[in-house]
Amino acid sequence: MKLLPTTWTHIRRSPYQALAAIISMFLTLLLAGVFFITSAGSFYILRYFESKPQITVFFSDGVKESDILSLKATLEHTGKTAGVKYISQNDALALYRQQNRNDPLLLEMVTADILPASLEISATDPAYLNDLYPIIKGASGVEQIVYQKDVVDTLLTWTRAIRLAGGTLAGLLSLDSILIVTAVIGMKIAVRKREVEILTLVGASPWYIRAPFILEGGFYGVISAVVSGAILTGAVLWIRPLLLSFLGIVPVIHAVLSDPASALFLLPTAAFFGMLLAAGFLLGSIGSLVAVGRYLKF
């Protein structure tokens, strides 16, 4: 059966209807793609923050190292910490130099004296953070307590909101696309009613007649997926320097975006394209199947 040429002929003979279906699915896939990338990004940002010490305690100048180590020992003796790391002023300076090694201006005039010593604390269970907090708060020389849980909770709230809004919108647009494809394929079946009747009379099987219409919907989806995938990839590459500047601290994001020619960028991009293609083909095929089931009853 010359399935592909027949499908192509169907598309070529009513280009405006085909365009309407393609644009509708393109918008759906574009939006779904944006939300997928955002969700994936926020997932790794969350994981990054979750992997960081859950509480960081900064000490004021002049606090004795022995006091800090005493607090460290107290915390470790509770049995509720997974790790307590002491960062002395010299360690903080070394870290600062490492992070800003490409910017000599920021390295000038900075000495260990102006950087605070700190303790980075991880609990074996986030629930223990409430028990550890009073101990830290009551220690002498504590200047600031950064409670990572607040950051993670805020991020989690935002991520959930993005996923819910994105998922709902993508779902509604998917439904809209399916209905548009159903209408377009339904119109095409109506236009080709005589041909369908003749093919039926000469002994064509139901699937011989249905297949080009179903494939046509799938083809709209594939075209939409290719266009939306290309635009999204282009957009990510375009804003890559911006993303790196404020999300580059997240190791996964840094690794993926630092070199667009590397496998770390190309493989996820290929997988993303594959997902869009599958989603597009599925959306179009479902729309076609609905139309075929409705208008081509054998």
Add this chain to the structure above:
Amino acid sequence: MIRFSRVSKQYGGQTKALSDLSVEIPDGEFVFLIGPSGAGKTTFLRLLIHDILPTSGEVYVDDMKVNAMPTSRVFLLRRKIGTVFQDFKLLFDRTVYENVAVGLEILGKKDSEIIRDADAVLSLVGLSSKRQFFPQQLSAGELQRTSIARAIVGGPSILLADEPTGNLDPDTSWEILTILQQINTLGTTVIMATHNAGIVNDMKKRTIALREGHLISDEAKGKYHVHKKTEAHHETQSHKKEDPKG
């Protein structure tokens, strides 16, 4: 073997198009189905291809009970029966070759087989030189020959022809009949519905005569019996398109 067993067909509570018809047609036979408009000829043919279902009675093609076939399996029956329609039923956006090739494409044949068999059939019906023509460029006789070519290209065991000479001049009508005879000699059962008394009388083949849905006669070497009522009716109808109920 085709068998009609006490078949009746009534359209929407109106008069019966076929009434209690029982008839058997063995394999390889050439049969004329004659009668005036409204006699039930087209109904007879449409029942055979499951285009319509009988109101009562049973229709058999070989071992298939046609009236009990699920709609999804009807294509298997239609692959056994080639049909030449009175209005040709050709695809006007496809060439002569493509119209014939579709009869093979639906069977899932390879491209090389499609080219070989379609060309052979076009040669048989004398249309090789017009294989790239579109139906709009053909005469009525050529359209009918294209329709015949499509009907026989898949090698059906039965060929139905509904008024294949209805709109043709006498010479072209004989050309069409010669082709049908050739197909019959290859072993295909041919059932031809016709008004053409001359052809029926000259061919001396089995003739089943219908009138108002009733079997009037079934003769081995039949003649087109012209009854007064039939003749008058025929003459008024001969230049009009046949009623869809036949």
